[in-house]
Amino acid sequence: MKMMKTVLATAIASSFVMGATAQADDHGMSDNELRIGYLADMSGTYRDLAGPNGETAMRMAIEDFGGSVNGREITVLSADDRNSPDVASSTVREWIESDKVDMVQGLVASSVSIATTKVTNGTDTLALVNGSAASSITNEHCTPNHIHWTYDTYPLANGTAQAVVAEGGDSWFMVTADYAFGHALEADVTKVVESNGGEIVGGVRHPLSTDDFSSYMLQAQASGADVVGLANAGGDTVNSIITAGEFGLAQSGQTVAALLLFLTDVHALGVETAQGIQLTTGWYWDKDEEARAWADRFYEETGARPSMVHAGIYSSTMHYLKGVEATGSDKAADVRAWMADNEINDMFAQGGYVREDGRMVHDMYLAEVKTPAESENEWDLYEIVRTIPGDQAFRPLSESKCPLVR
Amino acid sequence: MTMIFGVPAAAFYGQLLLGLINGAFYALLSLGLAVIFGLLKIINFSHGAQYMLGAFAAYLLLSVLGINYWAALFLAPLIVGLLGVLIERYLLRRIAHIDHIYGLLLTFGLALVIQGTFTNWFGVSGSRYPVPELLQGGINLGFMFLPIYRAWIVVVALVVCFGVWFMIEKTKLGGYLRAGTENSALMQAFGVNVPLLVTLTYGFGVGLAALGGVLAAPVYSVSPDMGSNLLIVVFAVVVIGGMGSIVGAILTGLLMGIVEGLTKVYYPEASNVVIFLVMIIVLLVRPAGLFGKGA
Structure with missing residues (x-):
């Protein structure tokens, strides 16, 4: 009898869990793919601090996450913003309207980030600003659709x-x-x-x-x-x-x-x-064991040590993907709320948190x-x-x- | 303290001298462009990339082969000049008989390819090239501290500019060159190998760009995009001086260096547009340029 009870309880509990997962799967995902756009200076003055190696850092995070979330494949788009706010905003507009991009990552020149976050504001797309410095991005230019991660002025x-x-x-x-x-x-x-x-x-x-x-x-x-x-x-x-x-x-x-x-x-x-x-600096590759281990993997992929921006791109992508998984949604508002509710503890930051103005606060x-x-x-x-x-x-x-x- | 237009006299003279130094540098680069355009009617848009190649040649000679600055001063222009010879012989010659705009497009495309390739190989952060020991340090002129290396740039640039002008305008070789581009059929009838002359001239102009690159290597960071901004400025200098005028290119180079230098004191925000403003005014008033002949 006791045995029977346990089996029954387990069955009920597991059906709850399954139900919950199934529900998370359905409710917020807009379609059958999670699309991330990587936008950065790929050829100009700021190429080395983010650039192609930043895309590598982002792909490392996606790979470590397993390549898919809630049963949806994660696909990556990437573009060169040529440090031009005009190029950036038209690219991001196209990404949102025709490619249904769920998140924009990278964002180096501050003028590019300000232009981009003006476009994502009011949409379901989240922007994670990593390369930019201007503190105005989370001050007078703050929006509910972006987070500023690595550092600021x-x-x-x-x-x-x-x-x-x-x-x-x-x-x-x-x-x-x-x-x-x-x-x-x-x-x-x-x-x-x-x-x-x-x-x-x-x-x-x-x-x-x-x-x-x-x-x-x-x-x-x-x-x-x-x-x-x-x-x-x-x-x-x-x-x-x-x-x-x-x-x-x-x-x-x-x-x-x-x-x-x-x-x-x-x-x-x-x-x-x-x-x-x-x-x-917001991060240094040789600051502790965890940072070194990640930097070694990055070195194997790129032949260079990561800048703080590369590390920030990895960290923020990972936190974002966890948010998408936990909320079962790819809507900017849902994921950002989760990202703000959960502490960041990884190779980049210990005890980091996202404030209501979109600033990710961590040790410098x-x-x-x-x-x-x-x-x-x-x-x-x-x-x-x-x-x-x-x-x-x-x-x-x-x-x-x-x-x-x- | 004596003031000149609201700036202390000492600072003013310092800026004037710096303008002259940068001007000498512009003169050297626009000279190469003017030689190529004046004699060959090729609008060489890869001049900036060839300047960058000169700097990289010096950098690689030192870091890979351990060849020092003084040897690089001759070797780098030679190597890059040879590359120019190949470009002329196998690419530019094929389109020499059609509109000049095709030459412009070809050299522009080449510049993008070269710059992109180097960006891919070396990144954009650039590399340091040490100032040669003999030219390290500086002299205190009273009104400013003048690094010896900057003085060296002026001396080399002015000597080379004078030498090239003399060779083209005053020697028999220069005479052949000018005649060959004026009427190549007639010159060939006299037994002068005009195509070879054209190839060598292009190679020489490219070599001048590379020499500029070697001179620049110790003062700027050696990076793939070092030539792209400069190219446009130098083109403006050539246009102001009068396309193809060698004296015009040299004098305008010096003048524009000073104009830009003073802008950096009085209104630095405009320092990267002031040369283009001058260009617009000159084009409106004297379309052929300050030293150009006819329109």
Whole structure:
């Protein structure tokens, strides 16, 4: 009799479970495929920090997840946004309207991300922003249809600028890339410097992808500022640092603070040129065992070590797929709600969480570029100086201009 | 402190000098374009890619074969120039008899292929090429710190520019060249091998682009897209100077370097468009360019 009861109970319980799964399967999936679009700069200035290797990172996540979700095959579309907001918004519009893309991943230039999230807003498509820096993406440009994952300009300013001011760098000269990202970073740095008792004594705004920085470095030198802050990215930052070295800024007693520097940039500069530079990063491949293990797999696939953006792409794709599986839905609103309700614990972040403004909050790191003597191989580049806890790193919700925050 | 237009005099002279340095560099690159267009009527849109190839040739010579800067200064232009010879002999010659626009399209396509291939191989972050030991360091001029290497760029560029102008305008070889492009049938009747002359001229122009690349390698990061922005600027310089005018290309190069340099002080946001503004004005007022003959 007792035996009978157990069997019956098991049968009822399992039918519940089966029913539940079957129901999850049906309710929210819009069709018989889950489609993910990868949109990034595949050929220009920002190619190396995300680009084709970012697509590889995303495919690794899909593969690790098993290639399908809720019995639906996961398919990938990919396109080059050529750093153009126009190209990006027309591509994403086409993806949503004709290809029924459920999620857009990658998104590097801040102007591209802002344009893209304007298109996904109000649709069933979710955008996961990984490459971009502008903190305005989850501030005045926030939408219920996107999440900003890897980093933004707020912790970059907070981490690096605060550290440099603390070491006595009171007066700053800003060299800023003249578009959304540069302006956001400059604004965030100005705030941090001024609130820590320093001042901005001057600055220049240069066009994106400038070859020759000699004129700007000469102006920086003439300003007599303690610190030359570089609010630019990629090739612009690399060329700025080379030119600063050439014109002897260090010899004239000035410090160069590169506010956004990717692993790929430091690799290009080499430790000889970049040694001692302090920077803030969202992740470093050699930071712990789990990160190293994933970075090794990435290295096997691509022949390079992953940047923080590559790691963020993997992490956010994985969290998204888990959300689709758990909710049985591919609708942006359902999946984003799940993603916000569940903590992120993986090779990228421990205890990470998504706020109502779409910001994924996680620890950031203040790092220093190793000297040639300390660096053991071409990718052994950073020494982690300090961990900046997530709740101190990002813009507090109390300062938010995002209408989703009440 | 003396001020010039609201900028301290010392800073102003510094910017003027920097403008001149960049101008010398523009002059060298537009010279190659002007030689190719002036003598061959080929609008060489792969000039930027060939400049990039020069820088990469120097980089690979050093990193793979351990060949130093001084040797690369001769070897890189030679290697890339030979590539130019092949391009002329096997591609451009086939379309020489039809509209120039086809040459433009062919060289533009080639540039995209070359740049794409190198992006695929090397990525876009670029690589560092060290400044040769002899040219490291700088001189304090009082109003600015001048890196010795930048001074070296000006010297080389000006010497090469003068040499090329002299060769084409004042020597017998230059005379053959100009006559051959003017009336090739007649020159061939005199026993001059005009097709060979044309091939070598293209190779020479390409070599000049590569020389620019080697000179640039230690100051900019060596990357596949280093030539693509520059190409458009240099074309504007050639148009302002007058298509095909060698003196025009050299002087306009210097002038535009200064104009751009001063823009970077007074209104940096406009520094990448100021040359095109000048181009538009010149085209409206003097369609043949500042130094061009006839319209």
